[in-house]
């Protein structure tokens with residue numbers, strides 16, 4: 001345990017300034033952490049001592065500490081004080097380039113304050129992708145395929161051939177919704193593998209599922225419109241809706257997936273769901289629930305955004321047809337991605353829309369980015385049409401099924417008494433729910449100290465969960481690394497402390 005430096009430079013402007021005192025304290029402490037003046041593991045004085053030392057109200061200090069805890073900069077240990085987190089949110093300490101811009105800390109801060117808070121949160125998370133923070137995968141990296149098994153040489157050959165043959169037309173560009181041969185290949189693929197029924201013209205090639213969410217927002221929402229989404233659910237979608245100014249209504253899950261929104265949500269304009277493999281809990285939405293959700297959308301005049309982000313990998317059970325293929329009233333927008341099935345930096349995905357929205361989507365996409373990069377689209381198209389894509393999926397499905405089996409076996413052996421393991425039918429990750437009321441954030445911090453990556457399920461929930469748990473990826477690393485992770489996780493869970501706040 002390291003003690004805090006005797007004095008931490010904190011300049012607080014007088015009361016009454018537009019920026020409240022707790023916020024100034026929060027900003028000053030966060031800056032001290034990011035700049036390394038307060039190092040990971042350092043113990044802070046108690047809120048009482050802190051308030052006395054800096055002549056602040058204790059409530060001000062408590063509020064600032066709570067905010068920093070909620071964002072992962074500080075960690076509190078019952079009975080033993082408050083510490084600077086060992087693992088800062090998204091590797092923020094390594095966000096070096098900011099310091100090199102030559103701007104004064106103060107001018108950076110004031111610009112930060114003027115930016116809408118919802119967006120500054122997003123910008124902060126984007127730092128996770130600074131090259132220096134993208135470390136080699138460890139157990140249990142989630143949301144990532146086995147990048148070391150991607151056939152890069154084959155991809156390079158396909159790309160080189162396409163470039164050599166590139167026509168002037170290909171160098172010029174393509175229609176906003178995409179390279180027509182790729183649209184056709186996608187229509188065939190989605191029809192055969194996902195039961196999606198559409199014409200190629202209804203498919204937009206987009207920069208990943210995240211852009212699909214953004215385009216849908218602009219396609220169907222007005223500021224203030226109500227959007228229903230799963231709780232827990234995908235944070236990237238919740239942030240996009242909130243940043244746009246939508247009013248979010250979080251809908252609980254049960255074993256069949258998201259419940260059908262109730263009377264409160266009759267006014268909703270959009271429901272966002274991950275039916276093939278609920279993110280993050282992992283269940284597959286049952287057929288009766290799919291039909292009930294479609295019926296709700298039809299009766300209430302809402303649209304459904306079906307995010308099919310990783311369903312290519314299905315290990316057990318019969319594939320359930322996409323909502324889109326069951327829809328008889330043109331309510332469903334279907335989004336998917338090549339990030340998990342090929343590699344994330346490709347930044348290609350698709351959005352399938354009902355035919356009456358095609359013109360509008362075309363205009364929106366054209367204004368946003370003209371079109372997705374045509375050369376990448378053409379290479380991807382060749383990769384699919386020549387059969388490499390299908391072969392890659394089949395090979396990876398086998399690898400992931402083996403890795404999943406190792407994860408489930410070792411979880412049962414090492415953690416059986418401590419967690420409930422959800423049945424996994426699809427995807428690249430699974431979730432464990434604690435049997436005891438323990439603190440998922442504290443477990444995550446401790447695991448990170450042992451070189452194990454987990455994500456607390458509470459991070460995806462808008463309300464305290466009855467029991468927290470962990471999201472574990474099994475695709476990105478091999479069996480020995482999964483075993484190492486599970487051996488390391490067992491003592492951490494055994495000795496984990498209870499949550500301090502009572503949960504509903």
Ligand SMILES: Cc1ncc(COP(=O)(O)O)c(C=O)c1O
Nearest residue numbers: 143208209210234279309337339
């Ligand atoms: C549920 C879900 N939807 C969408 C995305 C965005 O994926 P993409 O990389 O295609 O933008 C992710 C990314 O992890 C995700 O987990």
